[in-house]
Amino acid sequence: MAIVKPFQCVRPEKQYAHLVAALPYDVYNRKEACEVTAANPKSFLNIDRPETQFSDDVDTYDDRVYEKARQMLESWISDGTLQKDRKKAYYIYQLIMDGRSQTGIVACSSIDDYAKGVIKKHENTREEKERDRIRHVDTTNAQTGPIFLAYRSKETINRLVAEVTEKSPLYDFTSDDGISHKVWRIAEPETVGEIEQAFLEIPVTYIADGHHRAASAVKVGLKRREENPGYTGEEPFNFFLSVLFPDDQLMILPYNRVVKDLNGLSEEAYLKKLEESFLVELTGEKAYAPAQKGTFGMYLNHKWYRLTIKESFLSKDPVKGLDVSLLQDHLLNPVLGVKDPRTDQRIDFIGGIRGLKELERRCEEDMTVAFSMVPTSIEELFSVADAGLLMPPKSTWFEPKLRSGLFIHPLSPV
Incomplete structure (x- = not known):
């Protein structure tokens, strides 16, 4: 009580x-x-x-x-x-x-x-x-x-x-x-x-x-x-x-991500590497906000892409199944080398209240690639807390x- x-x-x-x-x-x-x-x-x-x-x-x-x-x-x-x-x-x-x-x-x-x-x-x-x-x-x-x-x-x-x-x-x-x-x-x-x-x-x-x-x-x-x-x-x-x-x-609004560089990869090599875990689709110049869990928007070199995580990588674990975890575990860490988002100076987090234009602006100014997210739901927050677990940093923006x-x-x- x-x-x-x-x-x-x-x-x-x-x-x-x-x-x-x-x-x-x-x-x-x-x-x-x-x-x-x-x-x-x-x-x-x-x-x-x-x-x-x-x-x-x-x-x-x-x-x-x-x-x-x-x-x-x-x-x-x-x-x-x-x-x-x-x-x-x-x-x-x-x-x-x-x-x-x-x-x-x-x-x-x-x-x-x-x-x-x-x-x-x-x-x-x-x-x-x-x-x-x-x-x-x-x-x-x-x-x-x-x-x-x-x-x-x-x-x-x-x-x-x-x-x-x-x-x-x-x-x-x-x-x-x-x-x-x-x-x-x-x-x-x-x-x-x-x-x-x-x-x-x-x-x-x-x-x-x-x-x-x-x-x-x-x-x-x-x-x-x-x-x-x-x-x-x-x-x-x-x-x-x-x-x-x-x-x-x-x-809850999305908590989007921007990363400073491609971890030494060329744009072509980077996109090819993504295909190991994601379906990668070019959507054009219009800003893309994903609408379904397991999908992400990506802004790179003035173009927007839709990334869809492959079904084999989905998880029912309350934490590992979060979109912020899927992006971290299958892209930010293994591809871009962002191992600890709490301390890595190459990543920054943009509250959804700032909109997708802020992601584009940051990529023009001091970053290279940006990711738009589906917001974590209140039900997901409750499930993680009920299990006595912790969310990754910057998972929710109220x-x-x-x-x-x-x-x-x-x-x-x-």
Whole structure:
């Protein structure tokens, strides 16, 4: 059963919500983050990426950087940019992109559920990325970026969410990228109790996006337990900020690939080598997006091809059968020599939100060959996580992205 709790939230005053709401901290490099914060002093990225408040000669991980995040968070609360909700509540967060909506419940999930596997993972995390967020959470004494969780759709929760979203929202704005954001607050004891009970009937939830934020939040919680040996388990640090969405509302976009060179092969030799594992068909100059599992688009020398994996190479294994695995195991590694996509500098990954034109652009600029993918499905993600396995890196790209700053979870009572 999933423990999903209401919480005391720190959130923007209504007139600032559209300014405060920011894309996740890790979608930007330092230069891009500085550009965003310079253009919008109210963007929560100022707090999520506090190195933007310093000159470039100050290291991103300097102690002063994290202390600056704490000072800014306290300052925004003091000056009224952010407010503290006194009562514990759930929140409904609806995002609408290109006419398609997804509506989730903002709540706190249990670090014990994470440890016990009630919250299932499908990715490895990197220690250096965890270390940054651990210091940020610990120093600010707050979780500022929600973890994107998914669960198998449940009618009871769907009904409660539908009833709440018929009312006037707390926030209602459209961000610069055209995505609509609406938020409702649920503080009525009866409805709060119904939601909490409904999640207790759900056996597992799944991390869709935010593995590093989740791991960092859990490690801070465990650290606080060591520092407070008399803890009861109900303190805020025993939980982490999350938004939980039903699986039937989620959309995963492809995570496409580009590679710098042909691993010493001529174009002719390379295409001939592909025929050992794929049916190779020239489709022309029009960008090609595959529509069926086991097929891939390939852009090479101003031309698009369709690659279809030979049936003998298909697999029923939850991981080996993924399209990202088929491409890695039968092309990227054996033909192009990309043995470890986590560390190889010759490969890059392009989120599907950027479109196929971005693949063509990269091949004109600094790469040689590009691959368009069929997106991994939410069912495949669940199957991998249920089997206790891990997906290859860059397997899923979720859109729309949850905004940071709309919901902040303090680790001490407000």
